[in-house]
Amino acid sequence: MSQTSALKVPGAAPLPLQAEPLTLRPNVNDAHVRFIGLGKTYPGQAQPALQGIDLNIRRGEIFGIIGRSGAGKSSLLRTINRLEQPSHGRVLVDQVDIGGFDEDQLVNLRRSIGMIFQHFNLMSAKTVWQNVELPLKVAGVAKAERQRKVRALLQLVGLEEKHQVYPAQLSGGQKQRVGIARALVHDPRILLCDEATSALDPETTASILELLRDINRRLGLTIVLITHEMAVIRDICHQVVVLDRGQVVEQGEVWRVFGAARHAVTRTLLAPLQPRLPDALTGRLQASPASRDSAVVLKLTVPGEPDLTALFNTLGGSVRLLQGGVQAIGEHALGQLIVSVQHSPHATGPLLERARRWAEDVEVLGYVV
Amino acid sequence: MWFDRLLQGLLDTLLMVGVSSLIALLAGVPMAVLLVTSDKGGIFAAPTLNRVLGAFVNLFRSIPFLILMVALIPFTRMVVGTTYGVWAAVVPLTIAATPFFARIAEVSLREVDHGLVEAAQAMGCRRWHIVWHVLLPEALPGIVGGFTITLVTLINSSAMAGAIGAGGLGDIAYRYGYQRFDSQIMLTVIAMLVALVALIQLGGDRLARGLNKR
Numbered sequence: 001m002s003q004t005s006a007l008k009v010p011g012a013a014p015l016p017l018q019a020e021p022l023t024l025r026p027n028v029n030d031a032h033v034r035f036i037g038l039g040k041t042y043p044g045q046a047q048p049a050l051q052g053i054d055l056n057i058r059r060g061e062i063f064g065i066i067g068r069s070g071a072g073k074s075s076l077l078r079t080i081n082r083l084e085q086p087s088h089g090r091v092l093v094d095q096v097d098i099g100g101f102d103e104d105q106l107v108n109l110r111r112s113i114g115m116i117f118q119h120f121n122l123m124s125a126k127t128v129w130q131n132v133e134l135p136l137k138v139a140g141v142a143k144a145e146r147q148r149k150v151r152a153l154l155q156l157v158g159l160e161e162k163h164q165v166y167p168a169q170l171s172g173g174q175k176q177r178v179g180i181a182r183a184l185v186h187d188p189r190i191l192l193c194d195e196a197t198s199a200l201d202p203e204t205t206a207s208i209l210e211l212l213r214d215i216n217r218r219l220g221l222t223i224v225l226i227t228h229e230m231a232v233i234r235d236i237c238h239q240v241v242v243l244d245r246g247q248v249v250e251q252g253e254v255w256r257v258f259g260a261a262r263h264a265v266t267r268t269l270l271a272p273l274q275p276r277l278p279d280a281l282t283g284r285l286q287a288s289p290a291s292r293d294s295a296v297v298l299k300l301t302v303p304g305e306p307d308l309t310a311l312f313n314t315l316g317g318s319v320r321l322l323q324g325g326v327q328a329i330g331e332h333a334l335g336q337l338i339v340s341v342q343h344s345p346h347a348t349g350p351l352l353e354r355a356r357r358w359a360e361d362v363e364v365l366g367y368v369v
Numbered sequence: 370m371w372f373d374r375l376l377q378g379l380l381d382t383l384l385m386v387g388v389s390s391l392i393a394l395l396a397g398v399p400m401a402v403l404l405v406t407s408d409k410g411g412i413f414a415a416p417t418l419n420r421v422l423g424a425f426v427n428l429f430r431s432i433p434f435l436i437l438m439v440a441l442i443p444f445t446r447m448v449v450g451t452t453y454g455v456w457a458a459v460v461p462l463t464i465a466a467t468p469f470f471a472r473i474a475e476v477s478l479r480e481v482d483h484g485l486v487e488a489a490q491a492m493g494c495r496r497w498h499i500v501w502h503v504l505l506p507e508a509l510p511g512i513v514g515g516f517t518i519t520l521v522t523l524i525n526s527s528a529m530a531g532a533i534g535a536g537g538l539g540d541i542a543y544r545y546g547y548q549r550f551d552s553q554i555m556l557t558v559i560a561m562l563v564a565l566v567a568l569i570q571l572g573g574d575r576l577a578r579g580l581n582k583r
């Protein structure tokens with residue numbers, strides 16, 4: 001957490017140029033949750049659901065997990081509060097291996113880790129108040145203290161008025177707010193979110209994300225979240241890991257991974273956020289130059305606001321902007337442009353080389369006449 | 370004269386059904402909880418115990434009540450000291466009703482969304498907390514519905530018990546209606562039974578609906 005202790009670590013990676021206060025450097029001592037050689041195979045399944053997972057989740061960070069359906073995201077998340085027991089490897093929470101915990105230790109661990117769910121999982125027979133109170137009640141917290149905490153949390157999530165209501169009478173967004181209040185009632189240090197906004201409409205999603213970000217900032221809570229909505233990752237996560245078939249295929253700061261996705265799965269997942277060629281142009285796109293007049297179509301990704309003068313000077317020839325823009329990822333800007341460049345067909349190699357000097361990631365989409 | 374007899378019969382029936390259903394409730398709910406939670410993947414997973422208990426419940430449920438009652442005569446004599454009268458009927462009625470009710474309650478408990486159990490685990494509930502604060506309250510409307518069915522079934526069985534000397538409305542209907550062809554008494558008894566069942570069903574449905582917050 002503190003800069004000085006981070007600097008003492010031998011071999012710590014140098015500060016990235018565009019580092020912001022929240023972009024912490026890799027430092028295992030700061031790992032809030034650590035997976036070491038984690039593997040999980042469900043009984044009766046041939047394929048492991050997780051294998052060889054080595055990851056650090058740092059304190060105070062919002063850590064996103066993405067991947068196709070069945071990639072192992074939930075399995076990974078659920079090893080953190082041991083709703084799922086790993087078959088191999090270890091999970092450390094606050095440097096403590098939770099593998100050998102007995103029921104008492106597990107109960108204590110789980111009280112320090114909140115969890116929210118896609119389908120909210122609220123008790124239908126209990127009122128909003130009783131739902132939020134339940135974790136305190138089973139922990140034997142005194143009534144006065146329970147009332148104080150439940151009231152404070154319902155206020156935090158903006159549901160004081162609804163405390164007597166049963167979950168069935170709430171909207172999806174309100175249900176998730178109750179879920180969040182319930183998850184926070186023990187003052188946890190970690191919040192786990194498994195597709196917490198997947199059942200919500202975009203507007204409600206935005207308000208829930210705002211609440212999560214607020215909680216992360218104000219309470220310094222470490223948040224680990226699974227989502228299939230890339231906009232959620234872009235809007236609130238600091239770090240992201242991409243899982244495929246139970247393995248980590250890509251990992252890093254969100255703006256870096258989004259800026260230069262290496263793995264095919266990541267590229268597919270990110271496609272909805274990418275600028276797309278207009279359909280008319282896609283139809284005309286060819287795999288190789290048809291004539292001397294063909295122009296190459298490039299997708300360029302560049303951190304920050306793209307310097308267009310530099311782009312034109314670097315590429316030379318006639319450059320046309322086909323599509324593109326700048327999106328904000330945390331405090332970073334990421335420019336993504338699709339351009340066509342008219343050039344001599346024999347010089348594609350040198351052209352790409354020049355383009356790579358300007359952009360972090362260059363992809364040849366094809367050629368147009 | 371026969372009004373007194375009918376009243377006595379009604380009270381006997383209510384006593385038989387009341388006592389045996391109360392015992393069935395007190396024994397059936399824990400049995401249902403055990404059937405659900407000891408199953409594999411349950412919070413008190415004990416597959417062997419689960420199979421033994423399941424087989425035991427099935428055994429008693431598959432024996433027709435009339436045969437069960439006769440087969441239990443030595444046991445009944447051991448427990449209540451007689452094989453005749455209301456208290457002698459309570460023994461087979463309870464033994465038939467408990468597994469019956471346990472199975473129905475089990476279904477309601479199984480229908481509780483597993484996500485709720487997980488949420489409870491994730492919030493740091495111990496296993497007994499999950500039974501007490503999650504499984505039972507969530508399944509309560511279904512359990513009440515199941516208890517209503519059990520009561521109605523018990524009225525049915527108690528009439529059968531009455532026919533072999535346990536007293537109650539069944540006894541009266543059998544003696545006056547069947548043996549003496551007194552259709553007036555027969556019809557009165559039928560009307561009373563219909564009213565009783567309707568009352569129980571109505572009350573049970575109302576309670577279950579009131580408890581259901583979904």
Ligand SMILES: Nc1ncnc2c1ncn2[C@@H]1O[C@H](COP(=O)(O)OP(=O)(O)O)[C@@H](O)[C@H]1O
Nearest residue numbers: 042045049067068069070071072073074075076
């Ligand atoms: N309880 C379970 N029993 C057996 N297989 C499971 C179980 N839970 C998950 N799996 C399997 O493990 C793999 C990963 O599942 P999961 O972690 O739920 O993926 P995701 O959350 O990324 O969709 C899938 O192939 C799934 O079928």
Ligand SMILES: [Mg+2]
Nearest residue numbers: 073074075194
């Ligand atoms: Mg999942």
